[in-house]
Amino acid sequence: MRRAPSTPACLLLLLGLIASGCTKPVHPGDPISGLTREQLDRFRRGRAVFDTVFTPERGLGPLFNAAACGECHENPVSGAFGDEIEVHATAFHPDGNCDPLAAEGGPVIQQNATPALKAALGIDKEPSPKDATALAHRSSPAIFGRGLLDAVPDSDIVSYADPDDRNHDGISGRVNRFVDGRVGRFGRKAFVPALDEFNAGAFVIEMGVTNPAVPTEESIGGDSIPQGVDPTPEPEINQEALDLTNDFVRFLAPPSPLRQNGAAGRGRRLFDRIGCASCHFPTLRTGKNAVRALDRKKFFAYTDLLLHDMGPDLADICLGLATPSEFRTEPLVGVRLAKHFLHDGRADSLEQAIELHGGEGSGARDRFKALEPKDRKALLAFLKTL
Amino acid sequence: MKRIATILLLALASTLLAQDTQRQPANPYVQGTIHAIQARSGSLDLVTGVGMALRVAHVTAPPTARLAAAGVPLSALKRGDIVRVQCHWSGKQLVADRIDTVGVR
Secondary structure: OOOOOOHHHHHHHHHHHHHOOOOOOOOOOOEOOOOOHHHHHHHHHHHHHHOOOOOHHHOOOOEEOOOOHHHHOOEOOOOOEEEEEEEEEEEEOOOOOEEOOHHHOOOEEOOEEOHHHHHHHOOOOOOOOOOOOEEEEEEEOOOOOHHHHHOOOHHHHHHHOOOOOOOOOOOOOEOOEOOOOOEOOEOOOOOEOOHHHHHHHHHHHHHOOOEOOEOOOOOEOOEOOOOOOOOOOOOOOOHHHHHHHHHHHHHEOOOOOOOOOHHHHHHHHHHHHOOHHHOOOOEEEOOOOOOHHHOOOEEEOOOOOOEEEOOOOOOOOOEOOEOOOEEEOOOOOOHHHOOOEOOOOOEOOHHHHHHOOOHHHHHHHHHHHOOOHHHHHHHHHHHOOO | OHHHHHHHHHHHHHHHHOOOOOOOOOOOEEEEEEEEEEOOOOEEEEEEEEOOEEEEEEEEOOOOOEEOOOOOEHHHOOOOOEEEEEEEEEOOEEEEEEEEEOOOO
16 A cells, blocks of 8 residues: 655645646647546547548548648647648639638648549549639648637627727727628638537548538539549548547647746737737637636637738638638747748748738738847747747 | 537538438528529528538528518528528428528628
């Protein structure tokens, strides 16, 4: 039998914990703190589904971008960044309406085809929709802290919006809406309202893996799949596999910021002073949640989950209410691990990414460019702690 | 519970849209953005879906159908409007029983 520690030993342990700040840093890939044993188990089993490599026999395709969630969200850990670049397309009409081209295979243009589809149609990717008015490239983001973002009440997001810029600060964020009218928050255009829906849709559009929430395959540019090309019966994964994946993503923590001493500490204050924090809200708060670890938690987010006009140079596709030049404020949590920046990975450094901000971001960009070199370095040092 | 209910309804809507649907639940509804509308022939195409997996649902609306709350004819609707359509199955076709606009734009 193990002997219980003596009272002085307990006191020493307690003092040690107090001295160390009582909090263990959260590393990239860790779960959020406060999960139950059962939730931790589901997080680990969900990661296994997330990293499962699908084959055509197990449901992959017939069109797909990748064979595993973890193929695009992988570096340096499952759920982090990837090198893959996707192609998206929509049609923006002169009356302001955005057509996501659902009748022509949807806005995500899959870049790979299974051998059976190649043999049947002679194609090795989905053809571009004929009615598209624009194509866009999309990099693979890290998905740290998405469960916390999912738990922010819609009413909070709506309250941050200032579509008519009534406070005259040059920032006029607005809410995007899904096709059924609900408040959007996920994706580079804040189009998708909920994390589990984003994941269920991603299984199909990214891997061609149908599931109970999305039991039908993507069409091939609007045409149906030739017979015999996709013999795996639908749904190709069951509810448990989908739920486990959702739990992995939902419980994946935002990594703790690194120490912000010296220059990085000054950079944090500059981040507020020059207006970056007007859109990249440092913290958000979750609402009431059945999961205790997600219930009314303040967390580092560095986003307001709103759309902002980023100017004509970054403009690509529309989606929902988002015009081609509007993008959701990118959450900066974990940005220290990124190698490429902005929605399409066009920037090779944080400095370049800031300099490419236009539209509502141009004020902060100009103030950044006007900083003394040592202050610019300080601000970049701060960002590299996130 | 609300989230679970939403997911179940979305899953139901997706199931309804499956071309090879075997089961046809009673009193389904579809909520989405109007992609195309032909009021004279009573043809309504809605964009719906789950996440980025978007689908087009075709609903037949009787030419006499009017918007439930407003009482105006279908011709008042246009592409881009968001509607909720309560339906029933007639063979393999969804037929609108009640159409409401969702006022979020």
